[in-house]
Each structure stands twice: as structure tokens, then as C-alpha cells.
Amino acid sequence: MTGSQLRQKYLNFFKSKNHKIIAPAPLVLKDDPSTLFTSSGMQPLIPHLLGAPHKDGKRLTNSQPCLRVQDIEEVGDNRHTTFFEMLGNWSLGDYFKKEQLPWIWEFVTKQLNLPKEKLYISVFEGDGSVKKDEESLKIWKSLRITDDHIFFYGVKKNWWSRTGTPSEMPEGEIGGPDSEIFFEFEEVLHDPKFGEKCHPNCDCGKFMEITNSVFIQYKKENGKLVELPQKNVDFGGGLERMLAAINNNPDVFKTDLFWPITEEIEKITGKKYSDEKNRSAIRIIADHIKASCFLISNGVIPSNKAQGYILRRLIRRASLKMKNLKGNLDPKDFQKIVGAIINIYKDDYFQDEGSFKEVIAQEITKFSNTLDKGMKLLEKVSPFDLFQSYGFPIELTEELYKEKGLKFDKSEFQKEFVSHQNLSRAQSTFKVVK
Numbered sequence: 001m002t003g004s005q006l007r008q009k010y011l012n013f014f015k016s017k018n019h020k021i022i023a024p025a026p027l028v029l030k031d032d033p034s035t036l037f038t039s040s041g042m043q044p045l046i047p048h049l050l051g052a053p054h055k056d057g058k059r060l061t062n063s064q065p066c067l068r069v070q071d072i073e074e075v076g077d078n079r080h081t082t083f084f085e086m087l088g089n090w091s092l093g094d095y096f097k098k099e100q101l102p103w104i105w106e107f108v109t110k111q112l113n114l115p116k117e118k119l120y121i122s123v124f125e126g127d128g129s130v131k132k133d134e135e136s137l138k139i140w141k142s143l144r145i146t147d148d149h150i151f152f153y154g155v156k157k158n159w160w161s162r163t164g165t166p167s168e169m170p171e172g173e174i175g176g177p178d179s180e181i182f183f184e185f186e187e188v189l190h191d192p193k194f195g196e197k198c199h200p201n202c203d204c205g206k207f208m209e210i211t212n213s214v215f216i217q218y219k220k221e222n223g224k225l226v227e228l229p230q231k232n233v234d235f236g237g238g239l240e241r242m243l244a245a246i247n248n249n250p251d252v253f254k255t256d257l258f259w260p261i262t263e264e265i266e267k268i269t270g271k272k273y274s275d276e277k278n279r280s281a282i283r284i285i286a287d288h289i290k291a292s293c294f295l296i297s298n299g300v301i302p303s304n305k306a307q308g309y310i311l312r313r314l315i316r317r318a319s320l321k322m323k324n325l326k327g328n329l330d331p332k333d334f335q336k337i338v339g340a341i342i343n344i345y346k347d348d349y350f351q352d353e354g355s356f357k358e359v360i361a362q363e364i365t366k367f368s369n370t371l372d373k374g375m376k377l378l379e380k381v382s383p384f385d386l387f388q389s390y391g392f393p394i395e396l397t398e399e400l401y402k403e404k405g406l407k408f409d410k411s412e413f414q415k416e417f418v419s420h421q422n423l424s425r426a427q428s429t430f431k432v433v434k
């Protein structure tokens with residue numbers, strides 16, 4: 001099954017359950033200054049989960065392109081990516097647990113044919129202020145899931161609110177328990193460095209979360225959680241991860257949403273993905289350039305602030321990895337990688353070639369001019385000067401320091417950054433007064 005087929009299968013399934021397929025939100029939300037990027041399917045729907053009616057009704061579904069910058073450092077392993085798609089379905093005060101859990105179980109076992117013995121369930125175990133999610137447990141049991149496939153977790157793992165655990169939720173905040181399905185990769189062996197016993201939330205990579213049904217059923221009132229009159233369902237499932245489960249291969253870069261990109265990088269660099277020492281760099285280039293294409297298609301251009309800075313950081317980090325792999329930096333190589341990305345998404349997202357190739361090539365040309373100079377100066381000038389005069393994102397300098405085994409002091413950079421800001425502010429004020 002391809003990513004495109006999986007996306008369509010999911011949307012059709014929920015359409016058959018009377019859901020309206022809604023267009024995904026842009027990656028950069030216009031009216032939300034609180035965040036740089038859309039990072040879940042639920043985020044643009046918050047006003048409706050809080051009670052505002054939605055023009056398309058009470059049952060909604062879509063596949064939402066998402067970007068999570070906080071995961072950037074973790075990209076390089078088999079499952080973390082900055083860009084991903086999240087399959088979502090929502091009930092705005094309509095159906096609840098007894099519909100959602102059997103539906104999603106039907107979808108993964110009947111539509112995707114994932115073997116039941118490889119699926120594990122998590123349920124909220126409750127804490128002092130809020131009771132265990134017995135309702136979900138009862139439903140899972142009625143679906144004949146055996147006790148050894150059901151795991152209970154607390155507020156850290158199986159509770160959702162925008163602000164964290166029940167005790168952290170401010171007055172008026174909504175939240176509730178969630179219930180996930182994990183897929184077990186049998187051939188992955190548990191690594192004892194993550195704990196004595198393996199379990200679905202273990203970080204060793206044996207289990208992968210593929211679905212999460214959030215039940216928004218409480219509101220904080222007078223310091224206590226009270227049941228909401230309008231109970232909502234917010235479902236999210238990672239498209240790439242679900243595909244990895246269907247392939248029974250824990251490497252999301254082996255799915256058709258990534259593999260043609262990694263093959264192109266292999267061709268360009270002459271370095272094999274199967275060789276472990278190349279793998280992380282190839283994954284970083286593939287993920288970062290894909291994310292860059294989606295950002296550019298949303299109107300973002302490289303710059304020194306906000307979304308533009310993240311785009312610059314992604315392109316420059318990918319460039320550095322390319323230089324390490326291949327020995328030189330050629331904008332044409334990236335045009336081939338972009339070609340492979342367009343090919344994957346042309347039917348679903350990229351109707352035309354857009355300006356991806358141009359924007360990325362320009363940024364790489366700009367960066368390669370200063371990269372060699374900067375590399376020579378790495379140990380001679382401060383990280384702030386590298387940032388200010390050579391356009392080295394601070395995170396990149398940090399990474400280069402790490403590679404060279406040098407000690408990196410971020411607070412020193414911040415001090416210089418602040419004093420520079422104060423200086424330019426003083427200068428611009430002076431100009432105005434004059």
C-alpha cells in the first residue's frame with residue numbers, strides 16, 4: 001500500500017461513517033501567533049473543540065501536513081521526522097468512545113489488515129483527581145482484546161490538554177484521557193538500557209504508536225475537573241508510521257513517502273543507505289529537504305526570523321550533511337532531490353513544480369560561499385560572529401562543535417546576542433530622535 005492509498009482509504013472510511021472531509025489547514029496558520037507551524041490536525045480546530053460550531057458539521061476528517069521543529073535534533077533515527085502527515089477524525093459533541101474505538105479498531109484490523117497479535121492498547125489509569133478510563137477499557141474488552149495486550153499509563157502518557165496534566169490545567173481549560181494503539185515490530189529486540197521490561201511506551205523502538213484517540217470530556221472549573229456537556233473526540237494517526245506498520249518495517253524512511261528520496265541521495269553521493277555510518281545523514285537530508293518544500297509551498301522563504309529562520313536552518317543543516325557525505329556542495333544535487341519529492345506528492349499536494357528548486361538552490365549557493373570560510377574560522381571566532389557575519393545558524397555551530405569534540409557554551413552566545421540587539425535598538429532610537 002502506498003502513502004497516497006492509505007490516506008485515501010482512511011478518508012473514505014470515515015466518509016462512510018458520515019464524516020465530512022475538510023481541507024487541511026496551511027502549515028503556517030495566519031491567525032495564530034502563539035505557534036510557528038501547524039503541528040497537529042487538531043490545532044486549527046481548537047475553537048470548535050471549545051464549542052464554536054463548524055460550518056461542515058459535527059463529524060470531520062482530514063489528513064493534515066504537520067511540522068514539528070522540536071523534533072529536529074531527533075531526526076536521524078528510524079522514526080523521527082520534522083515533517084509528517086496526521087490522519088484525523090473529530091466528533092464535535094457528537095459520537096464518543098463507543099463509536100470511536102470500534103471504528104478505529106475496524107480500520108486497522110479490517111481495512112489495513114494489521115494482525116491483532118501485533119497490536120497493543122494503552123488506557124488511562126487515572127490519578128488522584130480524575131478516575132481511570134473504565135469506559136474505554138470495557139469497550140476494548142468487548143472487542144476481544146486480551147488483558148496481556150492492554151497497558152495502563154498515567155497523566156504523563158495518556159492525558160491530553162493544551163497545558164499538560166490535570167493539575168497543570170488552568171481554569172476553563174478542556175482535556176481528557178486518550179487511548180492509543182501500538183504496533184509491535186517483532187524482529188526489534190528490546191534494549192535493556194531503556195528499562196528492565198519492554199512495554200508499548202518503551203523508547204527502544206520495538207513498539208510504535210500508530211493511533212491516538214483523545215476524549216475531551218472534562219473542563220477545569222473552580223479548581224476541579226467537571227464533565228463537559230459537549231464531549232469531543234480528537235483522533236490523530238501518523239500516516240508515515242501507519243505505513244511503516246503495514247510494511248512491517250520500523251524504518252519510516254523505507255516507506256514510499258521517503259524511499260525514492262533516499263535512493264536519489266544514494267545516487268548523488270555514491271553512499272549506501274544500508275551502511276550504518278551514512279544512514280543518519282541520508283535521513284536528515286531527505287526529511288529536511290522535504291520539510292523545506294512544504295514550507296516553500298506555504299509561502300515561506302529563508303530569512304533570519306520566525307518561519308524563515310527554521311527554513312534556513314533546515315536547508316543549511318541538510319547542506320552540511322550533504323557536504324560531509326559527498327565532499328562538496330552543488331545546488332544541482334538538491335534539484336534532483338526536490339524532483340524526487342515533487343514526484344511523491346505531485347498528485348496530492350504539489351500540482352506544479354513551484355519555486356522549490358530555485359529557492360533551495362539560492363539558499364545553498366549563498367551558504368556554500370560562506371561555509372568554507374566559516375569552517376576555517378570555526379575555532380577562531382565566536383559562535384555569535386559566525387551567526388552574525390557568516391549566517392551560521394547557532395544550532396549548526398553547536399553541531400559542528402560537537403563533531404569536533406569542542407565545548408559549546410550557548411549562554412555566551414545568548415549574552416552576545418542580547419547585547420547586540422540592545423546596541424542596534426539604541427542606534428535605531430538615536431536615528432529617530434535625530
Ligand SMILES: [Zn+2]
Pocket residue numbers: 189190191194197198199202203204205206
Ligand atoms: Zn523496549
